[in-house]
Amino acid sequence: MKVLVVGAGAIGGYFGGRLLEKGEDVTFLVREQRKEKLQQTGLEIRSKNGDLQLTPKLITKNDDSQLFDVILMSTKSYHLEHAIKDIQSFVGPETMILPLLNGIAHVETLVEAFGEERVIGGLCFVETTLSEDGAVVQTSPVNQLVYGERTGETTERIEKLEECFSGTKAEFVKSDNINQDMWHKYLFITAMSGITSLMEMPIGPIRDLESGQRTIQAFLEELVAVMEEIEAPIQQGIAEIQLKRINSMAAEMKSSMQRDVEKRQPTEFEHLQGYLLTQAKEVSIPVPILETIYTKLKLYELKIAMNKQMENA
Numbered sequence: 270m271k272v273l274v275v276g277a278g279a280i281g282g283y284f285g286g287r288l289l290e291k292g293e294d295v296t297f298l299v300r301e302q303r304k305e306k307l308q309q310t311g312l313e314i315r316s317k318n319g320d321l322q323l324t325p326k327l328i329t330k331n332d333d334s335q336l337f338d339v340i341l342m343s344t345k346s347y348h349l350e351h352a353i354k355d356i357q358s359f360v361g362p363e364t365m366i367l368p369l370l371n372g373i374a375h376v377e378t379l380v381e382a383f384g385e386e387r388v389i390g391g392l393c394f395v396e397t398t399l400s401e402d403g404a405v406v407q408t409s410p411v412n413q414l415v416y417g418e419r420t421g422e423t424t425e426r427i428e429k430l431e432e433c434f435s436g437t438k439a440e441f442v443k444s445d446n447i448n449q450d451m452w453h454k455y456l457f458i459t460a461m462s463g464i465t466s467l468m469e470m471p472i473g474p475i476r477d478l479e480s481g482q483r484t485i486q487a488f489l490e491e492l493v494a495v496m497e498e499i500e501a502p503i504q505q506g507i508a509e510i511q512l513k514r515i516n517s518m519a520a521e522m523k524s525s526m527q528r529d530v531e532k533r534q535p536t537e538f539e540h541l542q543g544y545l546l547t548q549a550k551e552v553s554i555p556v557p558i559l560e561t562i563y564t565k566l567k568l569y570e571l572k573i574a575m576n577k578q579m580e581n582a
């Protein structure tokens with residue numbers, strides 16, 4: 270299968286790299302600066318599951334058109350619209366678009382751009398970041414990518430994808446309920462990224478405090494109340510399940526949003542917390558913790574925008 274990974278960043282670099290390690294036909298769509306860097310250094314992955322040094326095939330949006338069987342979307346949500354434009358000449362009638370972004374609103378964006386049929390479901394659990402020297406650094410061993418038809422069917426194309434993913438040194442899991450899995454991940458990450466970015470600490474010290482534990486629990490319950498009201502396909506008792514997940518993670522675990530804040534970069538707060546806040550308002554569900562976290566992140570974004578303006582003045 271011809272695989273295109275859009276963005277050789279923290280997650281794209283990781284999962285694309287693992288597929289390349291296995292010997293799959295993987296190409297990365299990158300922008301000029303990243304291309305130059307990768308041409309100089311190769312794709313370096315420093316991983317709890319084994320380091321890799323790879324020389325990947327790289328293309329940019331202006332390269333000759335060629336069609337791919339599957340396209341892994343691994344940009345940040347705020348780069349998605351641009352990325353959609355950039356991949357037009359690589360998408361054919363049979364191409365599957367597999368999004369790995371956190372959140373849920375991007376599915377509709379992709380469906381609008383490429384049609385119901387092409388877009389399958391996906392998500393990942395992995396803690397990776399780009400180091401200052403451009404390497405993909407994995408900071409805890411989990412490396413799971415979950416994918417499946419949004420209809421829940423086992424189609425011929427999903428079986429082909431399963432074959433392509435099997436035998437990789439990462440956990441690729443085919444799901445027959447990917448819509449629900451994506452909502453569950455959305456719940457988990459909205460809470461995890463919101464709480465860690467608000468408290469500016471890894472998850473361990475936050476959850477060890479009784480007040481921290483209660484805040485995480487109350488936040489999950491708040492988010493679930495909104496999701497239930499808008500009839501999201503979540504299972505009963507999911508707040509408790511996600512609380513257990515949060516409580517069993519490594520104490521030093523950070524969210525990618527928190528790492529973005531630490532690097533003074535933009536965050537996906539509108540895509541994660543903002544989307545649910547809008548939904549909450551529409552169905553008149555009170556969400557005081559979500560509002561606090563949203564406000565904190567909005568002010569952070571305003572501050573970095575102001576700093577940038579001052580730097581450029």
Ligand SMILES: NC(=O)C1=CN([C@@H]2O[C@H](COP(=O)(O)OP(=O)(O)OC[C@H]3O[C@@H](n4cnc5c(N)ncnc54)[C@H](OP(=O)(O)O)[C@@H]3O)[C@@H](O)[C@H]2O)C=CC1
Nearest residue numbers: 276278279280298299300344348352370371395396397525
């Ligand atoms: N990091 C993590 O641990 C996890 C992240 N996620 C989710 O995965 C998604 C991606 O996050 P992450 O990998 O951390 O982000 P990164 O910023 O590390 O990587 C995104 C990459 O996308 C590239 N990109 C953006 N636009 C384009 C474009 N038009 N064409 C080609 N490349 C492009 C960027 O390239 P450039 O260098 O040119 O800016 C960048 O390298 C997010 O939704 C995040 O929430 C999910 C699970 C875990």
Ligand SMILES: CC(C)(CO)C(=O)C(=O)O
Nearest residue numbers: 393394395396524525526
């Ligand atoms: C919490 C984590 C690392 C789990 O995959 C994640 O999804 C993120 O921070 O974006």
